[in-house]
Structure formats: structure tokens, C-alpha cells
Amino acid sequence: MKKSKAFWAYLLIGIIIYAIVQFAMSSGMIGSYYSNMLITMCINVMLAVSLHIIIGITGQFSIGHAGFMAVGAYVSAIFTMKLELPFIAAIVAAGIIALLAGLLIGIPTLRLKGDYLAIATLGFAEIIRIVILNVDYVGGAAGMTVMRETTWSYAFFAMLLTIIVISNYTKSRHGRACIAIREDEIAADAMGINTTYYKVVAFGIGAFFAGIAGAIFAHNFYIIQPGTFGFLKSFDILIYVVLGGLGSLSGSVLAAVLLTAVSTYLAEFPETRMIIYSLVLILVMLYRPTGLLGTKEITDIFKFGKKGGKNV
Amino acid sequence: MTNLLLNVENLGIQFGGLKAVQQVNMHLNQGELVGLIGPNGAGKTTTFNMLTGVYAPTEGVITFQGKKLNGLDPYKVTQSGISRTFQNIRLFKELSVLDNVKVANHSLAKHGIMASIFRLPNFFTGEQTMTEESEAFLKIFGLDKYKYELAKNLPYGMQRRLEIARALAAKPRILLLDEPAAGMNPQETHDLMELIAFIRKEFDLTILLIEHDMSLVMGICERIYVLDHGQLIADGTPIEIRNNPKVIEAYLGEEVAENVTSE
Numbered sequence: 001m002k003k004s005k006a007f008w009a010y011l012l013i014g015i016i017i018y019a020i021v022q023f024a025m026s027s028g029m030i031g032s033y034y035s036n037m038l039i040t041m042c043i044n045v046m047l048a049v050s051l052h053i054i055i056g057i058t059g060q061f062s063i064g065h066a067g068f069m070a071v072g073a074y075v076s077a078i079f080t081m082k083l084e085l086p087f088i089a090a091i092v093a094a095g096i097i098a099l100l101a102g103l104l105i106g107i108p109t110l111r112l113k114g115d116y117l118a119i120a121t122l123g124f125a126e127i128i129r130i131v132i133l134n135v136d137y138v139g140g141a142a143g144m145t146v147m148r149e150t151t152w153s154y155a156f157f158a159m160l161l162t163i164i165v166i167s168n169y170t171k172s173r174h175g176r177a178c179i180a181i182r183e184d185e186i187a188a189d190a191m192g193i194n195t196t197y198y199k200v201v202a203f204g205i206g207a208f209f210a211g212i213a214g215a216i217f218a219h220n221f222y223i224i225q226p227g228t229f230g231f232l233k234s235f236d237i238l239i240y241v242v243l244g245g246l247g248s249l250s251g252s253v254l255a256a257v258l259l260t261a262v263s264t265y266l267a268e269f270p271e272t273r274m275i276i277y278s279l280v281l282i283l284v285m286l287y288r289p290t291g292l293l294g295t296k297e298i299t300d301i302f303k304f305g306k307k308g309g310k311n312v
Numbered sequence: 313m314t315n316l317l318l319n320v321e322n323l324g325i326q327f328g329g330l331k332a333v334q335q336v337n338m339h340l341n342q343g344e345l346v347g348l349i350g351p352n353g354a355g356k357t358t359t360f361n362m363l364t365g366v367y368a369p370t371e372g373v374i375t376f377q378g379k380k381l382n383g384l385d386p387y388k389v390t391q392s393g394i395s396r397t398f399q400n401i402r403l404f405k406e407l408s409v410l411d412n413v414k415v416a417n418h419s420l421a422k423h424g425i426m427a428s429i430f431r432l433p434n435f436f437t438g439e440q441t442m443t444e445e446s447e448a449f450l451k452i453f454g455l456d457k458y459k460y461e462l463a464k465n466l467p468y469g470m471q472r473r474l475e476i477a478r479a480l481a482a483k484p485r486i487l488l489l490d491e492p493a494a495g496m497n498p499q500e501t502h503d504l505m506e507l508i509a510f511i512r513k514e515f516d517l518t519i520l521l522i523e524h525d526m527s528l529v530m531g532i533c534e535r536i537y538v539l540d541h542g543q544l545i546a547d548g549t550p551i552e553i554r555n556n557p558k559v560i561e562a563y564l565g566e567e568v569a570e571n572v573t574s575e
Contacts, residue, residue, distance in 0.1 A: 165429050172428030172435065173418055173442060176407070180415045183404035190364060190398075191416040192390035192482050201425065247406070295406055 006299070011164075018156050025152055035152060036220075041260045042155035043217050046162045048240035048256040049249060050209035053166050055238070056247045057175065058202040059182025060110065061118045064125030065237045067105075068207040070229035071128060072098045072214025074138055077146045077224060082137075087149040091158070091215045098211020099204050101128070106203035110196065125234055133226040143225030150220040158216055162209045167249055169205065178202050182247075243284055245291025250298035255291070315342035317518050318363075318394075318486055323372035325362060332358050333542040336372070340486060345512060345519045347533035349526075349553075351562055354539040356522045357399055360488055363520075364396050365389040376486070391419055395484035397475040399491045399522070405464035409455055409474060412463050413446035416481035420445065446481060452511070453477040469500045473507070480511060486518045487511075493525055501525060505532055530554065538562065 021038060024030045030038070051065045072094035079090035109120040138144050169175050177198045180188035189195050218224045240259060244251030262280055266273040284292065317340050324334035333355040340346055350356050361367045363374060365386040374381040381389060390396075395416075404412050421438035428435050450456040453473045458466060463474060472492060479487060492508070493501040505528060512519055523529045529536060530550040538546040538553060540562040546553055553559055 168429050168431060169425070172425075173414070173421055173423070173439070174425050174428055176411055176415050177418055179407060179411075180404050183406055184402045186366065186386075187398065187402035187404065188415065189386040190366075190390060190396055190402075191478065192387050192395075192419050193415065194385075194387050 010299070011160075014160055018153075018160075021156075022152060037260065037264045039150060039152060039155045039216075039220055040264070041257050042152075042159040043213050043220070044237075044240065044256040044260045045253050046159050046209055046213035046216070047237045048244065048252040049162050049166050050206045050213065051237050051241050052244075052249055052252040053169070053178075053202050054206040055241050056245075056249070056252065057170055057182065058178040058199055060199055060202065061114060062121040062203070062206075063118050063231070063234050063238055064105075064121035064123070065206070065210055066229045066231065066233035067121075067125030067128040068098045068102060068210035069214035069217065069233070070125075070132060070226070071101045071207075072211030073218035073224050073229070074132055074144070074214075075211070076215030077144050077218045078138065080149065080219065081144065081146060087154070087219060090219075091154075091212055094215035095208045095212045098214065099208040101211075102204045102207025103200060106200045106207075110199040110203060122231060122234065125229075125231065129226050129229050132229075141226065143223050145223050146218050146221075148219060148222055150216050155216050155220075158212055162212070163249070163253070166205065166209070170249065174198065174201070179247075239281065243281065243291055245288075245293040245295060247295040248291065248293040248297055251291055251293035251296075254293065254298070258292075316340075317342045317377060319373075319375045320363070321373045321375075323359070323362060323369050323374065325358060325367055326370045331542060333362070333539075334371075336539070336544050338537050338544070338547070340518050340520060343512075343516065343518055344535065345508075345521065345533055347529040347536040347550075348520060348522050348539065349524075349529055349536060350539035354562075355542040356539055357490060358542075359539065360396065360490055360522065363389075363488060364394060390482050390484070393483070393485040394488065395479040395482040395486070396488040397472075397479050397490055397492060399494065401471050401475055403463040403471055403474060403478070405462065407463060408460050409450065409463055409466065410443070410446055410459040412474060412478050413449050413481045414442050416478045417442045417445055420483070449477045449481050452514070453507070469496055472496065472504070476507075476511075480515065484517070486520065489519060489521045489523075491522050491524060493523060493528060501528060508532070 021030065025035050047065065047069060051062070054060050054062050075097045076090035076094035079085045079093050080087055105121065105124045109117060109124065112120055132138060133141055177188065177193045180191065180193055181195050181198055185195055240256040241252045243259070244253070244255030263273070263277055266276055320336060320338045323336040325332050336359060348356050348359065358367065362369045365381070365384050365388065368383050376392060376394060379392070381392070384392070404415060407415070421442050423432070423435045423438035426432070447456060447459065450459055453476065455470060455474055455477060458470065463471065466474060476489065476492060489508070493504055496504065508519065509532065511517060521529070521533065533550060535547065536550055536553045537544060538559050545558045545562060546556045548556070
């Protein structure tokens with residue numbers, strides 16, 4: 001039961017962080033500039049973690065993640081703006097429709113491997129974007145105006161839920177099956193793992209949380225446009241996962257937080273922003289080629305001795 | 313009549329114009345230890361791949377306990393009770409030794425995805441059973457002291473053992489071993505053979521073994537099938553095989569075979 005004790009400890013730390021930030025925000029210690037950055041961080045962490053389960057855990061190289069985010073964003077916007085339903089219903093609906101989109105895309109494309117899967121998912125994400133671009137009901141290229149409903153609480157708890165669900169999934173027999181597929185698909189198959197099923201499940205869970213991230217994102221900036229969800233957004237998410245270390249959940253969280261901070265600060269220097277951002281990426285990849293944390297988790301660092309390895 | 317477990321009739325596979333394996337007839341009775349030998353490229357591993365569903369045979373019928381196996385996906389073949397190891401080790405390298413075995417234990421526990429995500433009570437009992445089962449297997453194979461090591465950090469001989477442990481954890485009735493002693497020194501090979509004999513008795517297994525080491529095959533197998541150029545050229549007891557001119561010819565060439573038989 002030691003494991004669940006650690007779980008509650010981490011949950012407590014999370015809630016303390018939430019409470020401190022919430023207090024600082026309501027008392028005006030954190031201005032709108034920083035509170036916006038914190039909300040963006042939460043959204044990016046959700047996107048990174050939801051892609052992590054597809055690429056880092058199951059090893060399926062999908063680079064169309066912004067497509068699911070777009071589905072979530074637009075579905076939630078339709079729910080709040082056109083159907084005038086509460087925000088929370090819109091978030092749930094965004095997740096479910098994105099999940100269905102994930103299954104729809106995953107079932108045919110997941111028979112492909114490596115580069116071919118990457119291209120197919122990229123193609124599907126572009127299809128989603130272009131369909132949205134041509135539907136007048138959601139405003140086409142001009143975009144859709146959305147009420148601002150996202151608060152720090154929504155963003156933080158959605159992020160916490162994403163991390164808990166994906167971390168719990170990974171540490172179960174189902175998560176092990178996914179890692180086995182990443183390590184050696186033929187061997188996983190030979191050990192009685194239904195590889196197609198688990199690839200689709202991972203894809204579905206990833207799409208679900210990308211959809212929720214999309215809903216939070218849509219209600220944070222007053223307007224959503226199809227252009228926001230282009231392949232550059234997909235690559236941004238991919239960078240979080242690769243930079244954090246493929247297979248490390250805390251790595252992708254860390255990378256998403258750091259890169260969001262870097263790009264927010266660099267917004268003050270628009271001319272050199274992308275140069276510095278690219279330099280940061282190149283330097284990290286040169287000095288940490290397996291990503292910030294490799295395949296380790298940040299919790300492993302605090303756990304030395306506990307597992308009773310050879311050092312003890 | 314002994315208890316027929318696996319029956320293979322007229323099995324064959326064609327890759328494009330190449331007939332890799334053809335007209336193979338073989339059977340396994342409950343509890344037997346059977347060898348499958350043949351020169352390099354004879355089609356031994358291809359036959360294994362057909363038995364385990366990796367390749368779909370283009371002709372012939374495989375029946376296991378009266379059920380047809382052709383065309384089933386590999387995971388279904390494994391779940392129905394045929395498990396295997398690989399010639400070139402295929403462990404889950406970045407997983408711990410314990411987790412490698414737990415992956416094979418997958419179908420034993422029943423907790424679903426929702427139970428895992430929300431940590432429902434049957435998640436804990438399910439995972440607990442899996443851990444206990446897997447640790448029991450590791451103990452038999454002398455791997456329990458490595459259980460938290462990553463599989464890739466194990467010495468070579470131990471990796472081979474872990475592969476067999478993992479295959480066993482899938483609870484097979486038939487175990488297919490593809491060159492389990494490849495790359496092992498004589499001492500390791502000897503230990504491995506004792507281990508195979510032990511698990512066979514302990515788990516009431518039927519074993520089909522591909523092996524290059526002749527002394528080993530002759531020593532422990534009760535029957536042997538010999539493949540050459542994709543065809544079955546002989547079957548019988550080790551003594552019959554040893555004196556079969558066709559087998560000697562396949563391994564050593566025609567001239568030597570003539571000399572040996574004339575002596």
C-alpha cells in the first residue's frame with residue numbers, strides 16, 4: 001500500500017500548489033499576464049501528457065495531435081455558444097467527440113508503422129482543419145467567437161485529472177501491455193497481447209484528453225480559428241514529448257512547463273523569439289539526447305533505496 | 313492411442329514464387345518433448361511462425377485440441393495455449409524483469425481499463441495476483457534476485473532464461489522453443505537442459521524445440537523431425553535419425569553420407 005500513500009502525497013502537493021496560485025490570483029499578487037501563462041501551461045501540459053500516452057508509452061508515432069485539439073475546441077464552442085449549455089457539459093462533450101474522432105482515425109491508420117503512421121495522422125489532422133475551415137456554421141476561416149469561461153480552477157483540475165488518469169493507466173496491466181508494444185510488437189503479440197486493441201485504446205485516451213485541452217483552450221482566448229490548429233501546433237506538442245524524454249510522463253510535463261515559460265518570456269522579443277526558442281531546443285537535444293529525463297520519472301529521483309535494488 | 317494435442321497436416325507457405333515450407337506433416341502428443349532440426353534456411357523458424365500465427369499458412373491445416381488454428385492472430389494462438397520464445401531474443405528491454413513476466417500474465421487478471429484508471433478494488437487484487445504469479449515463475453528460473461533490473465541489463469544467459477519464464481507465464485500447454493541454447497557455453501546449455509526437463513514435468517508441458525546443438529537434441533528429445541529445403545525428410549527417435557542417410561546427407565553432403573553408410 002506504499003504506492004497509494006505516495007499517490008496521496010503527490011495529490012496533496014498538487015492541491016497545495018493550486019491553492020497557493022488561486023490565493024495569489026484572487027489577491028492580485030499574480031497579474032493577468034502571469035495567470036494567462038499559468039493557464040496556457042496547464043493546457044500545454046494536458047496536450048503533452050495526452051500525446052505522451054500515444055508516443056511515449058505505446059510507441060505509435062502520431063503527429064496529428066492538434067487535430068483532436070481542434071475537434072475538442074470547436075465541439076465545446078458549439079456547445080456553449082450555439083446550444084448555450086454549461087461549460088462543464090461542453091468540456092465533457094469535447095472529450096467524448098474527440099475520443100470518437102480518435103477511434104475513427106486510429107482504427108484504419110494504426111495498422112501502419114513508423115513514418116507511414118506519422119504521415120497518415122498528419123494527413124488526418126489536416127483534413128479536420130480543412131473541414132472546419134469550410135463549415136460556415138462554425139465561422140469558417142474567420143473563426144468563431146467564444147465566451148471566456150476558462151479559469152485557473154478549470155485548467156488546473158483538468159490537467160490534474162489528465163495526469164492522474166494517464167499515470168494510473170500506465171501503471172496497470174493495460175499500460176504494461178502498451179509499453180510491451182512499444183518495446184517489441186511481435187513479442188507482445190506472442191505473449192497474448194491484442195496489439196491492435198491496445199494501440200486504439202491509447203489513441204482514444206490521448207484524443208479524449210487532447211479534446212478536453214482543446215475545450216479549455218477555446219474558452220481562454222475569445223476567438224478560435226482553424227489556423228491555430230495547423231501542423232505547427234502538432235509539432236509544438238511533439239516537441240514537449242520528445243524534449244521531456246520519450247516514455248517519461250513527468251518529463252513531458254516538465255518540458256511543457258519550461259517551453260511555455262520560455263516562449264511567453266520571449267514574446268517580448270518578437271524578432272529573435274523563434275531563433276532563441278530553436279537554440280534552446282538544439283542545445284537540449286545536444287546535451288540531453290534522450291530528452292530532459294530520458295525514460296525516468298521525476299518520482300524515481302525521490303525513491304532511491306525504496307525499490308531495494310542492488311545498491312541497498 | 314496417446315493423447316494427440318497438436319496436429320499439422322500438409323502445411324505449406326509460399327512467399328511470392330518461393331515455397332518456403334511445403335507438405336509438412338507432424339503431430340505432438342500430450343507430454344512429449346520433440347525436436348525440430350535441419351540445416352540453416354530449412355524452414356524451421358518459418359514453421360514456428362506458422363504454428364504461432366505470425367504467418368498465415370497458404371496451405372494445410374493446423375489443429376490444436378481439435379480446434380483449427382490457421383488464420384488466428386498470434387495473440388489468440390497464445391491465449392488458446394501455445395506459447396513461444398524467439399531465436400533472436402525479444403525481451404521488453406526497457407521493462408523490469410518482473411514486468412516482462414507480468415506482461416505475459418496479462419490475460420490472467422480481469423480488471424478492466426476503468427478499474428485501472430480509477431483504482432477500483434479489483435485493480436489491487438488483480439495486480440497483486442499477477443505480481444505473486446510472476447514472482448513464482450522468476451523464482452523457478454533463479455531470476456528473482458534480478459526482478460527490478462531492466463531486462464536489457466541482464467547477462468545473455470539470463471535473458472534466455474527470462475524469455476522462457478515469460479513464455480511460461482502465458483500458461484501454455486505447448487511451449488515452442490526456438491534455439492534456446494543459441495550462444496550459450498556448454499555449462500549454460502547443460503543447466504538449461506535440466507531446467508527444460510524440470511519445467512516440463514512441473515507444468516505438464518508439451519515441448520517442441522528447434523536446436524542446432526546435435527548432442528543436446530539427441531540427448532533430451534523423444535522424437536525428432538528433420539526439415540531440409542522446406543520439406544520434412546525424416547522423423548523418428550534420435551537413434552533412427554542418427555542413422556538416417558537422408559539426414560546425414562542434408563547435414564554433411566552427399567559424398568560423406570555415402571562413406572558413412574558404407575562403413
